[in-house]
Amino acid sequence: xxxxxxxxxxxxxxxxxxxxxxxxxxxxxxxxxxxxxxxxxxxxxxxxxxxxxxxxxxxxxxxxxxxxxxxxxxxxxxxxxxxxxxxxxxxxxxxxxxxxxxxxxxxxxxxxxxxxxxxxxxxxxxxxxxxxxxxxxxxx
Amino acid sequence: xxxxxxxxxxxxxxxxxxxxxxxxxxxxxxxxxxxxxxxxxxxxxxxxxxxxxxxxxxxxxxxxxxxxxxxxxxxxxxxxxxxxxxxxxxxxxxxxxxxxxxxxxxxxxxxxxxxxxxxxxxxxxxxxxxxxxxxxxxxx
DNA sequence: AAATAAATTTGTAATAATTACAATTTTAAA
DNA sequence: TTTAAAATTGTAATTATTACAAATTTATTT
Numbered sequence: 001x002x003x004x005x006x007x008x009x010x011x012x013x014x015x016x017x018x019x020x021x022x023x024x025x026x027x028x029x030x031x032x033x034x035x036x037x038x039x040x041x042x043x044x045x046x047x048x049x050x051x052x053x054x055x056x057x058x059x060x061x062x063x064x065x066x067x068x069x070x071x072x073x074x075x076x077x078x079x080x081x082x083x084x085x086x087x088x089x090x091x092x093x094x095x096x097x098x099x100x101x102x103x104x105x106x107x108x109x110x111x112x113x114x115x116x117x118x119x120x121x122x123x124x125x126x127x128x129x130x131x132x133x134x135x136x137x138x139x140x
Numbered sequence: 141x142x143x144x145x146x147x148x149x150x151x152x153x154x155x156x157x158x159x160x161x162x163x164x165x166x167x168x169x170x171x172x173x174x175x176x177x178x179x180x181x182x183x184x185x186x187x188x189x190x191x192x193x194x195x196x197x198x199x200x201x202x203x204x205x206x207x208x209x210x211x212x213x214x215x216x217x218x219x220x221x222x223x224x225x226x227x228x229x230x231x232x233x234x235x236x237x238x239x240x241x242x243x244x245x246x247x248x249x250x251x252x253x254x255x256x257x258x259x260x261x262x263x264x265x266x267x268x269x270x271x272x273x274x275x276x277x278x279x280x
Numbered sequence: 281a282a283a284t285a286a287a288t289t290t291g292t293a294a295t296a297a298t299t300a301c302a303a304t305t306t307t308a309a310a
Numbered sequence: 311t312t313t314a315a316a317a318t319t320g321t322a323a324t325t326a327t328t329a330c331a332a333a334t335t336t337a338t339t340t
Contacts, residue, residue, distance in 0.1 A: 017307090017317065036297080051319050056298070058318095072212045072265075076327095077297070090253065093260060101251050111241050113230060116271035120233060125212075125263040131256035157288065157336090176326080191290050196327070198289095216298095217326070281340100288335065299324070306317070 012067035022047055023058045027068060027082025033089070033098040035077040073098060073125040088124040094133035101126065152207035162187055163198045167208060167222030173229070173238040175217040213238060213265040228264040234273035241266065 005025050009016040026039055034042075040055045059080055062068035071079040073091045079098060081089075086103040113119060145164050149156040166179055174182075180195045199220055202208035211219040213231045219238060221229075226243040253259060 015316085019318075049318085053299090053320070054318055070215075072215055075212055075218065078215065088251065090251070090257065090259075099254065099257075101253070111228065111230070111266055113241070113266070113268075114239065114271065116274060117230065117239075118268045118274055119230075119266055120268040121266075123263075123265040123267070125265075126251055126253075126259055126261075127263070128253075128258045128260040131254065134256060134258055155287085159289075189289085193291070193328090194289055283338100283340075285338070286336080288333105290331105290333070292330095292332105294329070295327080297324100297326085300322085302319105302321095304317105304319070307315080309314070310312080 009067060012062075012065040014061060014065050014067055019047070019050055019054050020058050020062070022050070023055060024062065024067065024082065027080060031083065031100065033071060033073075033079040033081050035074075035079060037077070039080070071098070071125075072123070073127075088126065090126040090128065090130075092130035092133050093127055094129055097130060099130065149207060152202075152205040154201060154205050154207055159187070159190055159194050160198050160202070162190070163195060164202065164207065164222065167220060171223065171240065173211060173213075173219040173221050175214075175219060177217070179220070211238070211265075212263070213267075228266065230266040230268065230270075232270035232273050233267055234269055237270060239270065 002021060002025070005021050005028065006016045009020060009024055014020060022043055023039060026043060027034070030042075032038070036052065036055050036059065039059075040050070040052045043050055043055075059068065059070070063070045063080075066084070069081040069084055071081055071089060073079060073089050074096070083100070088101045088103070090099045090101055091097070092099075111119070142161060142165070145161055145168065146156045149160060149164055154160060162183055163179060166183060167174070170182075172178070176192065176195050176199060179199075180190070180192045183195075184190055199208065199210070203210045203220075206224070209221040209224055211221055211229060213219060213229050214236070223240070228241045228243070230239045230241055231237070232239075251259070
């Protein structure tokens with residue numbers, strides 16, 4: 001069952017060390033768009049030899065190689081997403097949870113960039129209130 | 141000429157103090173999507189009594205009241221935009237400059253949110269290389 | 281105008297995310 | 311087995327942001 005993960009890492013030119021497999025597996029199994037800290041805190045008990053710096057290093061590598069996406073939908077921390085299929089995200093302004101939205105919510109057409117510009121990536125972030133938090137919209 | 145600014149602040153329920161006028165004016169005149177630090181560094185010489193905390197406070201107030209937009213297009217710092225007309229942004233991955241794009245590059249349709257969700261804002265960030273930086277795409 | 285209250289601003293200290301980096305450990309190659 | 315390369319660690323440094331109490335400014339009331 002690790003094979004899938006190892007293959008994925010190799011496909012993106014990442015040599016599959018134990019820690020890298022652990023982080024990648026975590027991201028595959030937890031579709032919560034976790035922060036560095038969440039990943040570290042959750043993995044550390046079972047992998048006591050894991051340091052937070054390694055989590056940072058590993059995520060940087062995975063993102064650089066395109067095996068993982070990073071999101072700036074949360075002003076405080078970078079969020080990581082092991083799902084690199086084209087989709088977008090919704091973040092609840094009250095509880096902070098991040099939800100996946102289908103690819104349909106991404107602009108279909110390329111933006112009209114000034115001539116000579118080249119587009120590499122498009123990020124679409126939706127924010128609002130999720131089902132559980134709607135009643136408690138903060139007083140203005 | 142300050143009248144425009146004062147009126148704008150009042151329209152958004154911000155009492156126009158000297159510092160607030162200065163920050164708002166700066167954002168109106170500098171379409172560079174500056175950071176807190178840029179604003180503070182540029183204004184401080186002419187307004188020596190201005191503190192960085194006040195710039196933070198003021199921007200928080202302006203954003204909360206809807207008189208200014210904040211962007212998370214830059215992983216490092218929050219960027220501020222005095223232009224609240226609907227438009228989107230492109231950030232050059234090499235030089236870091238942020239360019240305005242017309243509103244047309246924003247998804248026209250509401251995303252298909254899960255039922256019971258309410259949408260408050262949509263952020264669209266494009267990233268790539270600007271005209272001046274295209275030749276120097278980093279080696280992979 | 282003086283006294284009082286409210287709002288604004290300041291400056292410093294605390295918090296927290298991230299990066300730098302040298303030392304150590306692990307893995308691969310000769 | 312020795313040597314070299316890669317991966318990981320742990321600590322320290324950096325940096326953006328927030329907390330907060332004190333000081334200042336502005337508005338209100340007497």
